[in-house]
Amino acid sequence: MWLTVVDxxxxxxxxxxxxxxxxxxxxxxxxxKTATAGAGLASIAxxxxxxxxxxxxxxxxAMNILSGFASLYGEEAERGYDLAVEEINNNxxxxxxxxxxIVRDTEADSGTATQQMTSLIEEDGVDGLxxxxxxxxxxxxxxxxxxxxxxxxxxxxxxxxxxxxxGESEDSVGNDYVFRCSNTVAHDMYGAAQVAxxxxxxxxxxxxxxxxxxxxxxxxxxxxxxxxxxxxxxTTEQYPPLATSDYSAYISSILDADPDAVITxxxxxxxxxxxxxAEDSGWFEQIDHTLFSVGMGTDLPSDGSPLPxxxxxxxxxxPFVPDTEENNTFLEAYMEEYDTLPTYNAxxxxxxxxxxxxxxxxxxxTNAGDLVDQFSGMQHTGPVGEYEFTETNQAxxxxxWGEVTYSDEYESNVLEPVERYEAxxxxxxxxxxxxxxxxxx
Amino acid sequence: MNPVNIFxxxxxGDVVIGLSLGSRLFLIAVGLSLIFGVLGVLNFAHGAxxxxxxxxxxxxxxxxxxxxxxxxxxxxxAVGIVGAAIxxxxxxPLYERAESDLDQLIVTFGFVLITHEAVRFIWGSQPYSxxxxxxxxxxxxxxxxxxxAYRLFVIIAAALVMVGLxxxxxxxxxxxxxxxxSSDREMASMLGVDVPRLYTAVFFAGSFLAGLGGxxxxxxxxxxxxxGEAVIIDAFIIVVIGGLGSLSGAFVGxxxxxxxxxxxxxxxxxGSIAVPFLAMVIVLLLKPEGLFGGxxx
Numbered sequence: 001m002w003l004t005v006v007d008x009x010x011x012x013x014x015x016x017x018x019x020x021x022x023x024x025x026x027x028x029x030x031x032x033k034t035a036t037a038g039a040g041l042a043s044i045a046x047x048x049x050x051x052x053x054x055x056x057x058x059x060x061x062a063m064n065i066l067s068g069f070a071s072l073y074g075e076e077a078e079r080g081y082d083l084a085v086e087e088i089n090n091n092x093x094x095x096x097x098x099x100x101x102i103v104r105d106t107e108a109d110s111g112t113a114t115q116q117m118t119s120l121i122e123e124d125g126v127d128g129l130x131x132x133x134x135x136x137x138x139x140x141x142x143x144x145x146x147x148x149x150x151x152x153x154x155x156x157x158x159x160x161x162x163x164x165x166x167g168e169s170e171d172s173v174g175n176d177y178v179f180r181c182s183n184t185v186a187h188d189m190y191g192a193a194q195v196a197x198x199x200x201x202x203x204x205x206x207x208x209x210x211x212x213x214x215x216x217x218x219x220x221x222x223x224x225x226x227x228x229x230x231x232x233x234x235t236t237e238q239y240p241p242l243a244t245s246d247y248s249a250y251i252s253s254i255l256d257a258d259p260d261a262v263i264t265x266x267x268x269x270x271x272x273x274x275x276x277x278a279e280d281s282g283w284f285e286q287i288d289h290t291l292f293s294v295g296m297g298t299d300l301p302s303d304g305s306p307l308p309x310x311x312x313x314x315x316x317x318x319p320f321v322p323d324t325e326e327n328n329t330f331l332e333a334y335m336e337e338y339d340t341l342p343t344y345n346a347x348x349x350x351x352x353x354x355x356x357x358x359x360x361x362x363x364x365x366t367n368a369g370d371l372v373d374q375f376s377g378m379q380h381t382g383p384v385g386e387y388e389f390t391e392t393n394q395a396x397x398x399x400x401w402g403e404v405t406y407s408d409e410y411e412s413n414v415l416e417p418v419e420r421y422e423a424x425x426x427x428x429x430x431x432x433x434x435x436x437x438x439x440x441x
Numbered sequence: 442m443n444p445v446n447i448f449x450x451x452x453x454g455d456v457v458i459g460l461s462l463g464s465r466l467f468l469i470a471v472g473l474s475l476i477f478g479v480l481g482v483l484n485f486a487h488g489a490x491x492x493x494x495x496x497x498x499x500x501x502x503x504x505x506x507x508x509x510x511x512x513x514x515x516x517x518x519a520v521g522i523v524g525a526a527i528x529x530x531x532x533x534p535l536y537e538r539a540e541s542d543l544d545q546l547i548v549t550f551g552f553v554l555i556t557h558e559a560v561r562f563i564w565g566s567q568p569y570s571x572x573x574x575x576x577x578x579x580x581x582x583x584x585x586x587x588x589x590a591y592r593l594f595v596i597i598a599a600a601l602v603m604v605g606l607x608x609x610x611x612x613x614x615x616x617x618x619x620x621x622x623s624s625d626r627e628m629a630s631m632l633g634v635d636v637p638r639l640y641t642a643v644f645f646a647g648s649f650l651a652g653l654g655g656x657x658x659x660x661x662x663x664x665x666x667x668x669g670e671a672v673i674i675d676a677f678i679i680v681v682i683g684g685l686g687s688l689s690g691a692f693v694g695x696x697x698x699x700x701x702x703x704x705x706x707x708x709x710x711x712g713s714i715a716v717p718f719l720a721m722v723i724v725l726l727l728k729p730e731g732l733f734g735g736x737x738x
Contacts, residue, residue, distance in 0.1 A: 068666075068667060068670075069665075069667045069670075071561065071566045071666065072566040072567055075566055210711050210712075210713075210714060236710075237710045237711075238706060238710060238711075239710055239711035240706075240713065241713065241714035243667060243670075243671040245465070245658065245661075245662045245671060245672070246461070246462050246465060246661070246662070246702075248458040248461060248462070248592075248703070249455070249458050249459075249462070249702060249703045249704075249705075249706040249707070249713075250706050250713075252454060252455060252458060252586055252703075252706075252707070253706045253707055255586075256707075268568065268665075269568035269663040269664075269665040269667070270663075272568045272570055272662075272663035273661075273662040273663045276570060276660075276661065276662070276663075277661065277662075280580060280587070280588070280589040280592070281586070281587050281588075282580065282587040
């Protein structure tokens with residue numbers, strides 16, 4: 001096209017501007033790792049405000065994603081921690097001591113999370129840990145939590161394998177020190193199968209992110225549907241990579257298979273991108289029901305492309321259900337502070353601080369062993385409702401699904417009507433019997 | 442293992458999707474290729490500039506005038522100015538250094554991090570979306586598949602960019618200066634070409650194209666702080682496939698990858714993340730200099 005250089009004489013002909021090519025050895029992996037690390041460092045630099053907890057205070061260490069692809073998760077969690085800390089410290093603290101939360105960035109990376117965990121324990125001397133958004137990170141860090149003998153209260157990561165006791169399945173890493181106050185993929189799909197049983201849909205498909213979460217969602221959905229006797233055929237699967245900018249080809253593949261209903265665990269900006277492109281492709285005219293398992297997630301823009309009304313979505317916490325004093329108080333305080341509806345990530349983080357408060361006050365100690373003893377089988381009531389920790393250290397919270405509608409008052413999607421499916425451990429385990437999937441509760 | 446669908450059908454709709462994917466990839470890659478071809482700078486910040494184009498367009502649409510067409514122009518020009526400023530202030534002093542390649546990489550990579558944090562600071566981490574222009578916000582059926590007119594418009598826009606750039610480089614006086622300087626900078630300088638200014642102009646043009654790509658993509662996908670990271674890898678892969686510094690190579694490479702990305706999901710349930718890399722491996726094995734490239738020294 002442009003020119004070639006022949007002995008420094010310029011001649012037209014070949015297609016390209018030639019130039020010397022430097023070989024830097026800078027490959028994709030290095031680029032991404034450095035980019036993430038760099039962005040993470042920049043974020044961490046902003047998060048090191050707190051010092052270690054001295055005597056007379058309770059210090060908790062939080063590990064969330066504060067940079068990169070899913071940084072909004074960490075930012076939402078920080079809101080929850082901050083609100084809980086402010087409330088607790090304004091109301092006598094924990095046994096009279098102030099509580100402090102040090103939030104660190106995992107960068108959604110297991111290695112970084114491990115370093116942060118070690119730093120929080122050894123340098124900051126935290127009394128307990130909480131947080132974690134990424135299932136992959138949670139799964140990798142759980143054995144190290146056990147080694148460090150420090151309690152961890154997971155507030156978001158949803159893989160059932162971290163509350164499935166070691167040995168239950170090949171990937172199970174549950175142990176005495178790892179607890180979770182939020183719900184899991186198993187909870188979520190238990191509810192999804194109940195929704196499926198009520199819908200006039202037989203042929204089901206999925207489109208989910210190309211990593212464990214996408215595959216696990218579909219596996220659990222199928223297992224529960226079969227275990228609960230739902231009349232369903234499972235047809236097409238599509239697993240586009242994270243951060244896909246154009247879903248057209250995947251949408252086309254699903255539409256070609258013409259299922260009655262689709263369950264999708266796409267989340268965050270991927271879900272936003274998918275929604276617009278699905279709408280343009282006639283998805284919602286052709287497919288009768290779409291179930292968004294992370295549809296009421298942290299990061300759907302309230303004013304951008306809300307979920308289509310009349311479809312189904314799940315959440316791990318609904319701001320309006322249950323209609324209890326705890327939930328209404330939290331909703332009011334959160335709205336006053338942040339002028340937006342609380343997300344499940346904020347609620348999980350908020351509740352984790354209160355769980356530590358309860359454990360420390362009831363056990364009279366911040367000793368790790370005492371905290372673990374207190375958390376084991378603990379009964380608690382928070383904004384999400386009443387629940388207790390099962391023998392696998394998983395909170396027995398409900399599975400929440402509802403029909404999507406838009407609230408002008410809150411300028412956001414809300415679920416109305418909303419259904420809470422009490423996912424009793426015995427029922428969940430029974431429904432999974434015969435499958436090789438661990439219930440994780 | 443991914444189960445293979447037994448009777449996949451590649452229809453007209455899939456071809457249109459492939460062209461659409463390829464057009465978006467071309468708009469991402471062409472500026473990167475231009476800057477490398479002329480300046481020899483591997484601009485890691487290209488993805489960040491693309492992201493800025495989307496954010497600038499978003500801001501114009503939502504906060505300023507609400508006119509999408511103006512948003513595209515403003516977004517592209519604003520990003521061009523940012524790119525030119527980056528070149529003048531930070532890259533220009535590095536041209537004469539012995540280790541300039543590495544220094545340029547580090548500097549442009551620094552801008553990736555700075556831009557990412559700046560975007561989070563200004564716009565926050567939440568994803569945004571911007572509406573399509575009303576004039577193109579209707580659907581058409583092609584080969585049994587439904588497409589918005591806007592998607593077809595982007596295909597045409599990419600083709601126009603290709604033709605326009607080609608004519609500009611081949612048929613204009615400025616284009617001949619660009620070609621001459623890219624071949625022999627010292628000779629061009631001795632003949633009176635203001636090389637530093639020309640380099641800045643080319644960096645402006647490459648950045649403008651990145652901004653244009655981002656602004657055009659804004660109504661088709663969510664806009665978040667990771668947008669730049671997501672596209673830079675594809676851009677690098679495409680310029681390697683097409684041949685570093687080749688305009689036609691960027692176009693053909695982008696269309697090739699776009700078509701593969703359209704077709705692979707019709708056969709496989711997963712693994713399409715490997716498509717651009719697979720294409721690059723195939724091209725590098727058969728033609729190491731890229732489809733349209735000469736062998737660099």
